[in-house]
Amino acid sequence: MKPVKLPNEIDVLIATKPENVRYLSGFTAPEDGLVVLGREGATLFTDARYAEQAPAESRVPVEIVNPREGYGFLRPHIEGLRVGYEARHMPCALKARIEAEAGAALLPTEGVVERARMIKSPEELDRIATAARIADEGYAHLLPRVAPGTRELDLALELEFWMRRHGAERAAFDFIVASGPRGALPHGVASTKRLEQGELVTFDFGAVVDGYHSDMTRAVALGPVDAELRRIFEVVEAALEAALEAAGPGVAARELDAVARDVIERAGYGPRFVHSLGHGVGLEVHEAPFLNARSEDVLEPGMVVTLEPGIYLPGKGGVRLEELVHVTARGIEVLSRAPRGWLEV
Structure with missing residues (x-):
């Protein structure tokens, strides 16, 4: 897959669009996951239903979490960083929860992963x-x-x-x-x-x-x-x-x-x-x-x-x-x- 280049104005990207989650990780149930992409690599987050499937499929490290208990699990990965989100795809309610529970203000981005996806391997x-x-x-x-x-x-x-x-x-x-x-x-x-x-x-x-x-x-x-x-x-x-x-x-x-x-x-x-x-x-x-x-x-x-x-x-x-x-x-x-x-x- 073509590497994804992050814009200069952000340090990490939270990818929630299912097709982008799959592209970044290889996980085949991407609607039930998200990826935090940084300049040094990426991490896939999904829930316990995929505790065996996700590590078997993913090209990137996997963390099994429980989003029902909140999005505090993101804090160690984004705290103190400039954090982008997919403005066309992340619901407003989810953005508000992440900002409140993970302690970061999210910056809108568009087409970051999609630009890489245009060129097929x-x-x-x-x-x-x-x-x-x-x-x-x-x-x-x-x-x-x-x-x-x-x-x-x-x-x-x-x-x-x-x-x-x-x-x-x-x-x-x-x-x-x-x-x-x-x-x-x-x-x-x-x-x-x-x-x-x-x-x-x-x-x-x-x-x-x-x-x-x-x-x-x-x-x-x-x-x-x-x-x-x-x-x-x-x-x-x-x-x-x-x-x-x-x-x-x-x-x-x-x-x-x-x-x-x-x-x-x-x-x-x-x-x-x-x-x-x-x-x-x-x-x-x-x-x-x-x-x-x-x-x-x-x-x-x-x-x-x-x-x-x-x-x-x-x-x-x-x-x-x-x-x-x-x-x-x-x-x-x-x-x-x-x-x-x-x-x-």
Whole structure:
């Protein structure tokens, strides 16, 4: 894992965000722990339920404590120091308790651990690639079952069950299966709607392996579809191809977003591309860097990001195509390998 650099204004950081606790320690129940990170190392704190599990999993020293009795156990680790906390993630009530019981005023920080998490180690890349492979294979398993009369929800369940039977610990998120007019919903999670002939269906899904996510989107036609739906598929595919061609180390995230957006705008569908081009993927399915018009991020080797342009036509349908990409020293490696071209079933 990449070392975490503390800001100059703090001596130690109290990390409570579960993904950051796991990153710093390796502990697989991070929602029940916190980490105190200093310049000389880190300590994981958790309760007696994990007295055997935590030392077996953690890369850093472990202290078994009882938070119900208060947070005085932190005092020896933070007293007299400038102590940072994760302002976006620590509840106000917890901050107040720690300040009162551990004798330290906490200073707000943002993104300290997340900045390190943007660059994946070879081990992290292997887990993400494995999750992507399972998703690819699950999609191949699912395609013969995509037919008129099938419920969106049943397809989502079949895909999740298959992936879990073949190595995924869980689904990366609530799968999107959006058919017909529901395709205009960018986050149209699977419903009880039944697929119909002549519809376009969006599938957005991913697997989790050892805590690391994959993310991919494909679109499938149930036989011939309306000409405009075929047209927006072609535009989205062209936007994705342009983004893939432009992506690589040193490319600004906002510039990459603009590359894809320009293709869609020139085709006359600019207002129908209603979200950013993509995001980082790792311990979270949506994490830094973020690929949008306001981003200050720049792609670097070791990052894993999605590229996912889309067009959504209210009342009619929509298309999104998404690839999972590893940024390398020389360019990119596409981790999601399932065919993304036009497909009628």
